[in-house]
Amino acid sequence: MKGNTLMPLDETTRRTRGLQRGPRSVQVVESVRAATLSEMARAGYAGMTIDGVAKAAGVNRTTIYRRWPSKAALLAAVVEPLLETYESDPATGSVRGDLLALLLMVRDNAARPEGRAMIEAVRSGAGELGDLLTTVTVRALAPFRRALAGLPDADVVAHLAFYGVVMWDQTHDGPPTDDDCAHLADILLRS
Incomplete structure (x- = not known):
């Protein structure tokens, strides 16, 4: 950023480049899988929510929606x-x-x-x-x-x-x- 003018975001300055790969990504996937199982055990499939899984996994909802756009997609990752x-x-x-x-x-x-x-x-x-x-x-x-x-x-x-x-x-x-x-x-x- 220069003065009050915003610099355009390009590939080198974007905060998120889609799905990430690497150790942190693996940790997020495993955390979300475990949270999904935990939430299903607690509330059942019908009562499970994306918000509940995100909270239990310690991640933002957008992190989940980026990879798993639905409860069915979360369950698919689990199985x-x-x-x-x-x-x-x-x-x-x-x-x-x-x-x-x-x-x-x-x-x-x-x-x-x-x-x-x-x-x-x-x-x-x-x-x-x-x-x-x-x-x-x-x-x-x-x-x-x-x-x-x-x-x-x-x-x-x-x-x-x-x-x-x-x-x-x-x-x-x-x-x-x-x-x-x-x-x-x-x-x-x-x-």
């Missing part, structure tokens, strides 16, 4: 590490072994805070989650489809396997045990 686990196949050497390993992975992922948050959000019935739910379904079912490729009704078996574990606690006193998962795998492969 991304879970979705990454479905990119690798178990490769146990047998279809049953692969299916069992995947069932156990789904069970374990559903029990993690990120998994519980996703399940709670879906149960809230929020219409804004349609795209995220589609993404989660496609990515989570992919290893099941690969493991079951060539079997009759592989797509149906993949859906039954995944949702059978995710929804297990709706009719039982908790998540499926290792034995429950093994029994489920045997039943699904008999069809």
Whole structure:
């Protein structure tokens, strides 16, 4: 600034250049992810607000809106590490072994805070989650489809396997045990 005349902002003098990269950015992302989980645990998906997440993360609302323009986008950031686990196949050497390993992975992922948050959000019935739910379904079912490729009704078996574990606690006193998962795998492969 020179006298009372404002100098125009250019790329070298701009305060914000869009999304930042580097250690501070990683810290912000992790802080926002943790705050999102905390706010969902406190208020549920329907009660979670961008303002609440920003306050809990210790960042400005604009920091959040720049990266995550909606609650669904925040939830997507939270569940991304879970979705990454479905990119690798178990490769146990047998279809049953692969299916069992995947069932156990789904069970374990559903029990993690990120998994519980996703399940709670879906149960809230929020219409804004349609795209995220589609993404989660496609990515989570992919290893099941690969493991079951060539079997009759592989797509149906993949859906039954995944949702059978995710929804297990709706009719039982908790998540499926290792034995429950093994029994489920045997039943699904008999069809």
